[in-house]
Amino acid sequence: MKITNLSPQKKRKDRWNLFLDGEFYCGMDEGAVARLGLKIGQEVDEDFLAKMENEETSAKAWNALLFFLKSRERSEKEVINKLKSKEFSDNVIAQTLEKAKDLNLIDDQRFAEMWIRERAKFNPKGKRALQMELRQKGIADEILKQVLAENIDTETEESLAHQAFEKKSRVWTDMADRKQREKMTRYLAGRGFSWNTIEKLIKTK
Incomplete structure (x- = not known):
């Protein structure tokens, strides 16, 4: 041919x-x-056609990864799941991931730090909730421990809880009311804040 x-x-x-x-x-x-x-x-020949097909498949996987990374940082698990959903083979996915890591396009520690920053800015949550979310994104426990320790201390969590409260302050207008305090407590607990943080915040309102 x-x-x-x-x-x-x-x-x-x-x-x-x-x-x-x-x-x-x-x-x-x-x-x-x-x-x-x-x-x-x-x-x-047929062998070269097979090589062509492999190159084309690898290129498609790479382009799919680049497109997926356009909107925000992604964890390794997110990328794997995305490429699997497009039915790329495990071998192609592994090669694509290796290339992305070599080019520093994927870094789970950087992703975790970004996730915490974005949550603090747009959707404040406590350490417990952040830990659960990042685990779901496939972040290893050793990375989780380091990133949370470096970014969420007691003072930071209290500040995040205050931000979360302020987003609901129009609803909770009377903190002297027991039912409103209970609702606020449940809301903040659901967002992963510790009981100590919640209790301290309630006392200031």
Whole structure:
């Protein structure tokens, strides 16, 4: 078999159309074309076609990872789950992850630190809730312990609890009312704040 035409697609310049023996064979990622050194007139056999397919699959997985990382940092577990949902093989996923780590695109410690900062800014939660959320994201216990110790001390958690309370302050207008205090206590406990933190906050209101 011979490559008889190889040209960029009209709508997607990062994709190339590949023709073998005068017939369209497949579309390929521009990077895969370059890595394989494809050119018109090149003879290819079944083994080379298999290599082409592997390169194309790897390129698709890599592009899927880059797109997934566009909106925010991702944990390793999130990336694995995303690539699995797109039905990439375990081998392709492992290779893609290794490349991403080498380029410092994925770092679970950095992700955990980002998660805590974003929660503090937009959706304040206590240490217990943050720990549970990060575990669900696949963050290892040793990283969790370090990141939480460095970012959430008693004073910080009290400040976060105050922020969470302020978001509900229009609802809880009378802290002298027992029912409102109970509702506030349940709300803050549900957001992972310790009983000591909650009790201290209630006494100031």
